[in-house]
Amino acid sequence: AESYPNVKRDERYATLEQSDIDYFKSILPENALIQDQDDLLFYNEDWMRKYRGQSKLTLKPKTTEQVSQILKYANERNLAVVPQGGNTGLVGGSVPVFDEIVLSLANMNKIRSLDTTSGIFKADSGVVLEVADQHLAENGYIFPLDLGAKGSCHIGGTVATNAGGLRLLRYGSLHGSVLGLEVVLANGKIVSSIDALRKDNTGYDLKQLFIGSEGTLGVITGLSILCPPRPKNFNVAFLGVESYEAVMKTFVKAKSELGEILSAFEFMDESCQELAKKHLKTAYPLEEQHPFYILIETSGSNGEHDLEKLEAFLESAFENEVIQDGVIAQDETQLKGLWNWREQIPEACQINGGVYKYDVSLPLSDLYGLVDAARERLTQAGLLGDTEDFPVIDAVGYGHVGDGNLHLNVAVRRYEKSVEKALEPFVYEWVSSKKGSISAEHGLGFQKKNYIGYTKSQPEIEMMKQLKQLYDPNAILNPYKYI
Numbered sequence: 001a002e003s004y005p006n007v008k009r010d011e012r013y014a015t016l017e018q019s020d021i022d023y024f025k026s027i028l029p030e031n032a033l034i035q036d037q038d039d040l041l042f043y044n045e046d047w048m049r050k051y052r053g054q055s056k057l058t059l060k061p062k063t064t065e066q067v068s069q070i071l072k073y074a075n076e077r078n079l080a081v082v083p084q085g086g087n088t089g090l091v092g093g094s095v096p097v098f099d100e101i102v103l104s105l106a107n108m109n110k111i112r113s114l115d116t117t118s119g120i121f122k123a124d125s126g127v128v129l130e131v132a133d134q135h136l137a138e139n140g141y142i143f144p145l146d147l148g149a150k151g152s153c154h155i156g157g158t159v160a161t162n163a164g165g166l167r168l169l170r171y172g173s174l175h176g177s178v179l180g181l182e183v184v185l186a187n188g189k190i191v192s193s194i195d196a197l198r199k200d201n202t203g204y205d206l207k208q209l210f211i212g213s214e215g216t217l218g219v220i221t222g223l224s225i226l227c228p229p230r231p232k233n234f235n236v237a238f239l240g241v242e243s244y245e246a247v248m249k250t251f252v253k254a255k256s257e258l259g260e261i262l263s264a265f266e267f268m269d270e271s272c273q274e275l276a277k278k279h280l281k282t283a284y285p286l287e288e289q290h291p292f293y294i295l296i297e298t299s300g301s302n303g304e305h306d307l308e309k310l311e312a313f314l315e316s317a318f319e320n321e322v323i324q325d326g327v328i329a330q331d332e333t334q335l336k337g338l339w340n341w342r343e344q345i346p347e348a349c350q351i352n353g354g355v356y357k358y359d360v361s362l363p364l365s366d367l368y369g370l371v372d373a374a375r376e377r378l379t380q381a382g383l384l385g386d387t388e389d390f391p392v393i394d395a396v397g398y399g400h401v402g403d404g405n406l407h408l409n410v411a412v413r414r415y416e417k418s419v420e421k422a423l424e425p426f427v428y429e430w431v432s433s434k435k436g437s438i439s440a441e442h443g444l445g446f447q448k449k450n451y452i453g454y455t456k457s458q459p460e461i462e463m464m465k466q467l468k469q470l471y472d473p474n475a476i477l478n479p480y481k482y483i
């Protein structure tokens with residue numbers, strides 16, 4: 001992991017003393033304090049192994065009351081705190097920078113209720129996304145968010161980052177589906193809207209402030225979310241096309257012809273699939289290679305009808321030469337297999353040493369241009385090549401085309417400052433010049449803390465700072481990050 005150059009520990013924060021440990025021991029169960037160096041590594045280091053802090057203490061409370069006591073104490077003592085969910089965040093936001101206390105929500109993992117008439121689901125923050133979804137599945141519902149990290153990320157963590165994921169196209173953003181939150185503010189005050197119903201226009205919609213606030217305004221301890229009925233049937237098609245233009249054409253056609261059953265539209269370039277092949281070591285779904293691939297998922301209530309529609313769509317796309325090749329999964333195993341070629345890309349991009357990730361929103365016509373531009377820049381800088389001499393293996397592109405969200409990933413053999421220098425602020429300038437967003441769904445965290453101005457205006461940043469000042473005047477929550 002990289003160390004943190006150009007940042008200094010802020011001396012306004014106190015350092016942990018034995019009396020602090022004694023206090024935490026007095027309010028928490030014994031196994032809720034982690035102090036062993038080896039055990040702390042998981043909480044100190046991020047998923048990409050790019051960021052590593054030096055926290056000496058992780059706290060794992062079980063109740064909202066305990067979270068409140070911890071924060072009240074930390075606030076009075078000026079002890080900095082990093083809220084942490086499943087630690088799958090991709091911008092260095094979930095780990096400490098120096099010696100901040102890690103406040104892990106992992107032990108707050110109780111499902112509170114599911115109203116099987118309305119689909120309103122309430123749970124603690126630390127419930128793992130897949131666990132929540134399994135519970136919903138047993139009752140005919142689906143969590144309105146799905147992503148590759150579902151086996152580890154927490155539902156509260158996804159709300160704190162406002163994660164987008166693979167089905168945003170169908171279910172919309174968490175800003176729409178989250179109905180209420182239970183939050184502990186920096187001073188320990190508990191503020192809850194968890195019993196809110198579907199419609200509520202009484203004053204400001206305060207919960208929205210915390211959705212996507214990345215642990216800087218409060219700690220989310222519980223949430224209520226509206227879950228749609230689980231589709232009875234899923235179909236997945238995997239297509240090969242000859243250009244990015246064709247990806248866009250296929251998208252327009254899919255929207256028009258698959259309409260209400262379309263639930264995901266993802267694209268992948270050839271380079272990221274090359275990395276996925278090395279990682280997955282299984283037979284590729286298509287026989288021939290293509291510059292771009294598309295994964296389409298449909299889901300609905302009538303399997304036969306859906307499949308008929310998907311087959312007709314594929315046939316017509318093939319006849320009109322929009323697509324060159326395509327397969328449809330014939331059973332559950334094949335369906336999972338096809339999804340793997342998409343969901344395993346993040347892993348495939350980083351296993352050779354590391355990855356620089358850029359998660360951006362762009363107008364669809366400009367979306368892939370960024371990958372070309374980055375590849376050219378890295379090649380010209382002499383950083384990209386086939387041998388060990390070059391830090392960069394490749395610059396690849398994939399993402400949620402349906403949402404205008406590109407993931408530019410630069411897979412590296414090792415983390416090297418020269419690579420970062422070549423890409424930053426180059427990528428952010430490029431995105432800003434197209435009026436895009438430098439963070440579509442992963443947030444700003446530590447990685448993009450200095451670049452918020454490429455997407456947000458000065459008056460907007462000023463308002464964010466005022467809110468931070470108001471709700472966390474001692475700035476104990478997730479310091480050194482984006483605000």
Ligand code: FAD
Nearest residue numbers: 085086087088089093148154157160163164165215220441
């Ligand atoms: P963490 O990583 O622990 O934390 C993320 C941020 O939220 C941190 O700033 C942390 O301080 C804060 N936080 C966490 N919990 C709380 C809380 N209870 N209260 C207050 N603040 C809190 N993201 C997408 O948007 N779409 C994807 O498709 C997607 N796919 C992914 C695939 C993989 C393989 C991986 C590793 C990540 C992926 N992500 C994706 C990144 C995404 O941000 C996370 O998976 C998820 O949103 C973070 O959840 P988490 O519980 O791990 O949070």
Ligand code: MLT
Nearest residue numbers: 148343345346359399407
């Ligand atoms: C994805 O879409 O796979 C995720 O956002 C993770 C990533 O960008 O690597």
Ligand code: ZN
Nearest residue numbers: 165400407441
């Ligand atoms: Zn994504």
